[in-house]
Amino acid sequence: MSKSSTDIETATASKRILLMGNPNVGKSVLFFKMTGVQVEISNYTGTTVGFTKSRIQLGDEEVDFIDVPGTYSLESTSEAEDVAVKFLESKPTAVVCVLDSTNLERNLRLALQIKEYNIPMLFVLNLMDVSKRQGINIDVKQLERELGARVIPAVAVKDQGVDDIRKELTKLIKDIGDEDNRIRPKGESLSNEELWNRAAEIAGRVQSFTRVEKNILERLGELTIQPWPGIPIAILVMVLSLALVVGIGKGIRALILLPFVNDVYAPLVTKLISTFIGPGILRNILVGEYGILIKMVEWPLALILPYVFLFYVVISFLEDSGYLPRIGVLMDAILSKLGVQGGSMIPILLGYGCAVPAVIGTRAATTLKERLLVTLMVCFAVPCVSQTGAFISLLGDYSVFMLVTIYLISLLTMVVVAKIADRVIKGQAEPMIIEIPNLLLPDRKAYFRKLKMRMQHFFVDAELPMLIGVLIAALVIETGILNQVSQWIEPLVVNWLGLPKEASLSLLLGIIRRELAVLPLLDMNLNGLQMFVGSIVALYYLPCLSVFAVLIEEFNLKTAISISIATIVSAFLVGGIVNQIGLLFI
Numbered sequence: 369m370s371k372s373s374t375d376i377e378t379a380t381a382s383k384r385i386l387l388m389g390n391p392n393v394g395k396s397v398l399f400f401k402m403t404g405v406q407v408e409i410s411n412y413t414g415t416t417v418g419f420t421k422s423r424i425q426l427g428d429e430e431v432d433f434i435d436v437p438g439t440y441s442l443e444s445t446s447e448a449e450d451v452a453v454k455f456l457e458s459k460p461t462a463v464v465c466v467l468d469s470t471n472l473e474r475n476l477r478l479a480l481q482i483k484e485y486n487i488p489m490l491f492v493l494n495l496m497d498v499s500k501r502q503g504i505n506i507d508v509k510q511l512e513r514e515l516g517a518r519v520i521p522a523v524a525v526k527d528q529g530v531d532d533i534r535k536e537l538t539k540l541i542k543d544i545g546d547e548d549n550r551i552r553p554k555g556e557s558l559s560n561e562e563l564w565n566r567a568a569e570i571a572g573r574v575q576s577f578t579r580v581e582k583n584i585l586e587r588l589g590e591l592t593i594q595p596w597p598g599i600p601i602a603i604l605v606m607v608l609s610l611a612l613v614v615g616i617g618k619g620i621r622a623l624i625l626l627p628f629v630n631d632v633y634a635p636l637v638t639k640l641i642s643t644f645i646g647p648g649i650l651r652n653i654l655v656g657e658y659g660i661l662i663k664m665v666e667w668p669l670a671l672i673l674p675y676v677f678l679f680y681v682v683i684s685f686l687e688d689s690g691y692l693p694r695i696g697v698l699m700d701a702i703l704s705k706l707g708v709q710g711g712s713m714i715p716i717l718l719g720y721g722c723a724v725p726a727v728i729g730t731r732a733a734t735t736l737k738e739r740l741l742v743t744l745m746v747c748f749a750v751p752c753v754s755q756t757g758a759f760i761s762l763l764g765d766y767s768v769f770m771l772v773t774i775y776l777i778s779l780l781t782m783v784v785v786a787k788i789a790d791r792v793i794k795g796q797a798e799p800m801i802i803e804i805p806n807l808l809l810p811d812r813k814a815y816f817r818k819l820k821m822r823m824q825h826f827f828v829d830a831e832l833p834m835l836i837g838v839l840i841a842a843l844v845i846e847t848g849i850l851n852q853v854s855q856w857i858e859p860l861v862v863n864w865l866g867l868p869k870e871a872s873l874s875l876l877l878g879i880i881r882r883e884l885a886v887l888p889l890l891d892m893n894l895n896g897l898q899m900f901v902g903s904i905v906a907l908y909y910l911p912c913l914s915v916f917a918v919l920i921e922e923f924n925l926k927t928a929i930s931i932s933i934a935t936i937v938s939a940f941l942v943g944g945i946v947n948q949i950g951l952l953f954i
Contacts, residue, residue, distance in 0.1 A: 589807030675757035688810030707790030737795035
């Protein structure tokens, strides 16, 4: 959902500088270097669909510095392009246009479109270290003459050129003075063909090439976008990633976190509370079967945290190395048969972290139909990282085969949902347009900054809802509400799903957080079939409240309710069928 004109005018109420450029040119990195504001820095298309703003000091002036969504053009054919155009039409003071020195011609097309708005500009020629390594030589002074504006060579991730950019902007703002409020008539627009021709002419005059031997990363980068050996490499990467998350996560949980909670923390807290509070409802709520002081540590920290942390270690590395878009290219042939383009693999993979950024990430899709298809796939069948941790906790020690089967069912469900939705929803997906960034070793500081931010978001987003969930669990058990609810839905839970009536608690808590549909099952002494059925129900079950809220924001209330009802019906239908079939073999 794009920002409205009112939102943009509110966000840009003073002297302001727009930071613009194609996706994956290092724009967000430069924004952080200039402002110090903690923004997520990702190396794939769609990261900055919204805009980010910060106040910076340039000499005696304090100005708004705005990171505008990365776009390939200004033709308003997507929400990101529409927001970029609205910013340019809002009378900004100046524009900083970031160019990728390794793909200069393509970047110049957007630069020429921005120049048509007749706004004072500064160009940043980023990734100079990569272009030099690739044998690309750029005459910066000639490029300045061609563009009619100052060009600063830079390597943003290494802070090279950042001071020069700040000095040049200070000078630019001083020279402009109060003239930034004047009306600047837009120049004559070039046709698409004229833009490409002009960009090619400029690139031809300023670039020269030296034959250099490609390093190992460049050779590997080329291999990873070819079916052979790209697909085997992708499978290997996914298997190694899964092994890292599951294997090391289980080790941390079993050897460190669970012993600490069960043998040290829980006895200590129980003894302390029992000293001050006698037997009864209050003590049970605090340290009983679902005691809030125990479960608020055990569930998010001992059972979920290791897998969440390791997942973000892996996904952040794949993002910042530039590998994720390559998976999208390799998957395009498969996903196109489901009605979506290969680039949609990125929000799908994001869904394995959290469905919220995955749904927001669908903004990069070119059509509403594709947005809905990917959103349905994520909501129906992609378990978030916390849910994955819960699945591993429930099934990992009992049967690895069951755990793998849950994810095979997840993949099959994505195919079925996409096929059905492709037939029902009108429209079509556009051909894939996805940026393939250079394959790089992630910048250490940026990588750990992202990892830190994501873990902070996990604690903020997961801990409070989980705390509320634990409190509700304790209350419904101790007050007898669970027994009443269990009686109401006993035909579904006990007779159809084959779960104990206490499993009704999972259905209540799953509305708050997806993993809470799984975690209560750990304490119910279930047999193998019950574990498997419970996991299937949790896989399909209603998206949590945060996902429901973002569905309303990104689409509308009708869409959010429709998806929620469909997932609930699917959870009970598929779970019950699996249980009834399983009973035939017991």
